Amino acid sequence: MVSRSAEPRPGSGSSPAIDAVSLAIIEQLQEDGRRPYAAIGKAVGLSEAAVRQRVQKLLDQGVMQIVAVTDPLTVGFRRQAMVGINVEGDLDPVADALTEMPEVEYVVVTAGSFDLLAEIVCEDDDHLLEMINKRIRTLPGVRSTESFVYLKLKKQTYMWGTR
Amino acid sequence: MVSRSAEPRPGSGSSPAIDAVSLAIIEQLQEDGRRPYAAIGKAVGLSEAAVRQRVQKLLDQGVMQIVAVTDPLTVGFRRQAMVGINVEGDLDPVADALTEMPEVEYVVVTAGSFDLLAEIVCEDDDHLLEMINKRIRTLPGVRSTESFVYLKLKKQTYMWGTR
DNA sequence: TCAAGATTTGACTGAATCCGAAGTTCTTGG
DNA sequence: CCAAGAACTTCGGATTCAGTCAAATCTTGA
Numbered sequence: 001m002v003s004r005s006a007e008p009r010p011g012s013g014s015s016p017a018i019d020a021v022s023l024a025i026i027e028q029l030q031e032d033g034r035r036p037y038a039a040i041g042k043a044v045g046l047s048e049a050a051v052r053q054r055v056q057k058l059l060d061q062g063v064m065q066i067v068a069v070t071d072p073l074t075v076g077f078r079r080q081a082m083v084g085i086n087v088e089g090d091l092d093p094v095a096d097a098l099t100e101m102p103e104v105e106y107v108v109v110t111a112g113s114f115d116l117l118a119e120i121v122c123e124d125d126d127h128l129l130e131m132i133n134k135r136i137r138t139l140p141g142v143r144s145t146e147s148f149v150y151l152k153l154k155k156q157t158y159m160w161g162t163r
Numbered sequence: 164m165v166s167r168s169a170e171p172r173p174g175s176g177s178s179p180a181i182d183a184v185s186l187a188i189i190e191q192l193q194e195d196g197r198r199p200y201a202a203i204g205k206a207v208g209l210s211e212a213a214v215r216q217r218v219q220k221l222l223d224q225g226v227m228q229i230v231a232v233t234d235p236l237t238v239g240f241r242r243q244a245m246v247g248i249n250v251e252g253d254l255d256p257v258a259d260a261l262t263e264m265p266e267v268e269y270v271v272v273t274a275g276s277f278d279l280l281a282e283i284v285c286e287d288d289d290h291l292l293e294m295i296n297k298r299i300r301t302l303p304g305v306r307s308t309e310s311f312v313y314l315k316l317k318k319q320t321y322m323w324g325t326r
Numbered sequence: 327t328c329a330a331g332a333t334t335t336g337a338c339t340g341a342a343t344c345c346g347a348a349g350t351t352c353t354t355g356g
Numbered sequence: 357c358c359a360a361g362a363a364c365t366t367c368g369g370a371t372t373c374a375g376t377c378a379a380a381t382c383t384t385g386a
Contacts, residue, residue: 018238026238029231033196036344036372047336052373064233068192069321074226075181075189082245082273082280084311099318107318110245110311117245117311148247148273148280155262155270158232199343199373213364215345 018063021046022054026064029055030159033066069158077121079128080150083136084114086143091115094141103131114146181226184209185217189227192218193322196229232321240284242291243313246299247277249306254278257304266294277309 018026024044028035037055038048046054058064072080087094091109098107098118106119118136122128128149137145181189187207191198200218201211209217221227235243250257254272261270261281269282281299285291291312300308 023238026231026233031230033229033231038372048372049337049374050335053334061237062234063237064231066196066229066231067194067321068189068196068227068229069232070189070227071225075186082271095317102322104318105320105322107316108245108313109315109317111314112311113309114311146276148275148277150271151274152272153270154258154272155267157268158230159265159268201343210365211344212346212366216363 018058022058022063025051025054026058029064029066033068072121077123079122079125080153081120081122081128081132082148082150083118083120083132084146084148085116085118085136086113086145087115087141088143089141094139097139098136101131101135103127181221185221185226188214188217189221192227192229196231235284240286242285242288243316244283244285244291244295245311245313246281246283246295247309247311248279248281248299249308250278250304251306252304257302260302261299264294264298266290 021044025040028040028043037051040046040055041048041051044051059066072078085094095107095109095116098104098116103120103122104118105121106117108117109115110117120128120131122131132145132147136142184207188203191203191206200214203209203218204211204214207214222229235241248257258270258272258279261267261279266283266285267281268284269280271280272278273280283291283294285294295308295310299305
């Protein structure tokens, strides 16, 4: 009795396949994370309670989260950079170390001429320099880094699934 | 009567300097975008109405937005990549063209060996290939591109200001 | 095909929340 | 010193939220 047909392993790629209604709910909440359930229900053709239960499940499953996102510039972080990193041997220790730094917003393992990409959010140039030079380049296993300092953010959306 | 003292031009860097209380409110909403105003007020030492007014102003000013964010994998986007782009001449036409593509989640002008970085979210390999080869590399002014296909996302936060 | 089991849906209710409007305090500038 | 503006608090009514429960729907296995 191992069945339980429609429950793929979590974290792995193959998710329960969000249906069209849940997608529509997500789209509503991508426009306004505080939109009332009743209004969402009217938009997607469901009752208020049904929407509430679906939203709760989506949150519990980790499919989505409802959060405030800010423009880093307006909250005092004036230097950002993407750092490409090449590593000697196992990537995980380096990736994990980066993950634990609060200034590192984003870490991804890539195929290509960098092993890792990390986005860094800093208060000023000194802070950025210290991060790259003292914190990242000194990590054991880091062979080389290349920095791309942000000059202008042209687009930043959170609209996955809205297509 | 041109005054209007405390209204910096929007989009420009110099914001009204968010005070500590607003920062605390933002932190609350970064933990849970639907947290009730009364609960936030209790946490930051303000009345419910005051919190509501501040949140509304932060939203109106564009300092923050409250949105649902999803894991691309669970909503059916299985290929992502960062693309570094080098451009001939003015960057803006290329950046603007990228900005209008729904598959492009993120566009930034950088200093370094790439002029632009763009993050792409696609459904599968075919889709990704078409984006890079047919849509991006054919844009007028694009001199060269380099792709970094995501193998594993290790960290993704929305915690600016929470430090 | 049919029946048992599980999940989802829709309605109902009290409690909590949201929202607008007024009044008060505090700061700013003349 | 006074006026104007901004921010905060209080207050009441309308809305929304969060459980519960029965009915409906879908899946599973014989």
